Amino acid sequence: MTPCHACGETARPIEGVVFRDFDGSLFSRAGVIRHCAACGLGAVDTGLSDAEIARHYADDCLYVEMTGVGVGGNTPEDLARYGHYAAIVAPQVDEIAAKAGLVDVGCSRGGMLRDFRARPPGLPLTGIDLDETSLASLEEAGIAAKAGSALDLPLETGSQSMLSYLHVFEHILDTDAVLAEASRVLAADGLILVEVPDAADYGAADARVGTMFWLAMKEHVYHFTERSLTAILARNGFAVLDAVRSHLPMRAGKAYPALTILARKRSDVAAIPLPAPAEPDTALPDHIAAESHAFAEQERALSAFIARHEHLAFWGMSLEFLALWARLGDRLKDAHGVRLFDGNAGKQRLTVDGVAIGPAGPPQPSEGLIVCAYMASEAIMREALRLGWDADDILVLE
Numbered sequence: 001m002t003p004c005h006a007c008g009e010t011a012r013p014i015e016g017v018v019f020r021d022f023d024g025s026l027f028s029r030a031g032v033i034r035h036c037a038a039c040g041l042g043a044v045d046t047g048l049s050d051a052e053i054a055r056h057y058a059d060d061c062l063y064v065e066m067t068g069v070g071v072g073g074n075t076p077e078d079l080a081r082y083g084h085y086a087a088i089v090a091p092q093v094d095e096i097a098a099k100a101g102l103v104d105v106g107c108s109r110g111g112m113l114r115d116f117r118a119r120p121p122g123l124p125l126t127g128i129d130l131d132e133t134s135l136a137s138l139e140e141a142g143i144a145a146k147a148g149s150a151l152d153l154p155l156e157t158g159s160q161s162m163l164s165y166l167h168v169f170e171h172i173l174d175t176d177a178v179l180a181e182a183s184r185v186l187a188a189d190g191l192i193l194v195e196v197p198d199a200a201d202y203g204a205a206d207a208r209v210g211t212m213f214w215l216a217m218k219e220h221v222y223h224f225t226e227r228s229l230t231a232i233l234a235r236n237g238f239a240v241l242d243a244v245r246s247h248l249p250m251r252a253g254k255a256y257p258a259l260t261i262l263a264r265k266r267s268d269v270a271a272i273p274l275p276a277p278a279e280p281d282t283a284l285p286d287h288i289a290a291e292s293h294a295f296a297e298q299e300r301a302l303s304a305f306i307a308r309h310e311h312l313a314f315w316g317m318s319l320e321f322l323a324l325w326a327r328l329g330d331r332l333k334d335a336h337g338v339r340l341f342d343g344n345a346g347k348q349r350l351t352v353d354g355v356a357i358g359p360a361g362p363p364q365p366s367e368g369l370i371v372c373a374y375m376a377s378e379a380i381m382r383e384a385l386r387l388g389w390d391a392d393d394i395l396v397l398e
């Protein structure tokens with residue numbers, strides 16, 4: 001029996017996972033999702049360590065060349081998200097401004113810091129990330145940037161008034177170590193702002209990204225609920241001031257379920273209330289069952305499409321593609337000449353099972369095109385038609 005990482009109750013294995021990543025990636029591995037019905041936490045166990053994961057973000061990560069939640073960009077959707085954070089922080093902003101300001105841990109390209117710099121009261125701002133390429137762009141924008149890890153912050157003990165961790169906690173196994181380090185660098189009564197995907201709402205009809213989207217997130221080692229994150233914060237001496245569950249915008253009119261928590265460091269850990277017991281939380285297993293059903297339908301549509309084509313091309317080397325390839329890659333690669341397309345120059349340096357990724361091109365005879373990017377499918381469709389692909393030879397995964 002495995003105890004739940006968040007609440008200590010029993011965590012039971014509910015689903016096997018097989019991740020396929022670009023060649024050489026440490027994430028090409030199998031494991032299991034364990035779920036705790038008491039607090040709702042899902043923990044993905046593939047045997048990775050935080051040290052291995054940290055090396056990935058420092059050395060291999062492509063966030064600097066990507067768009068999406070968590071890479072610190074400045075798309076209209078990113079700006080809406082930063083407004084959401086600003087509203088949650090607003091009641092405390094004078095307090096933070098009067099002290100040391102805000103440090104964004106895992107800031108990536110620092111989109112939120114750039115946005116906050118333009119908002120009154122002009123907080124002192126610092127970004128910290130493992131990825132030094134991302135930090136360089138922040139420094140060019142005139143914002144303080146430091147290389148460092150959430151597990152070893154380059155900050156003096158007791159020196160800070162507020163730390164933010166936006167889409168960081170779901171990437172690190174030892175959340176207690178992250179919070180111990182936060183506690184070390186924060187002054188008494190310091191604040192933290194944490195956002196993670198809200199696993200209790202993965203299945204929300206108006207915030208569903210696409211088939212198997214969250215389960216295919218190979219970098220996510222936890223699927224958090226409000227109860228599970230609150231329990232982890234409480235035992236590490238952080239009392240929740242505000243917990244906001246919302247659906248925040250993503251590209252292509254999509255949305256994702258977000259859990260944003262503002263918490264304050266307290267010296268009297270024993271006095272921090274724990275989340276009240278509740279009914280068994282089955283949101284994650286229910287979601288997995290629904291997505292498995294959706295994936296089986298996707299596979300049926302694919303099989304019919306494949307039967308009509310001798311060759312296949314896949315456009316969009318996204319997690320959607322990798323999730324598909326994890327299950328069907330061996331079959332597809334052996335039976336068909338496969339081409340892999342992506343417009344991202346960083347991805348064009350990579351391979352999947354030895355197949356090189358290149359820029360998209362016109363169709364070859366009897367070749368079907370499978371579009372695997374939930375948030376870019378319309379743009380890819382337009383470009384494919386322009387390149388001479390026939391609409392009947394294109395399958396868009398949803």
Ligand SMILES: [Zn+2]
Nearest residue numbers: 004007036039
């Ligand atoms: Zn639990």
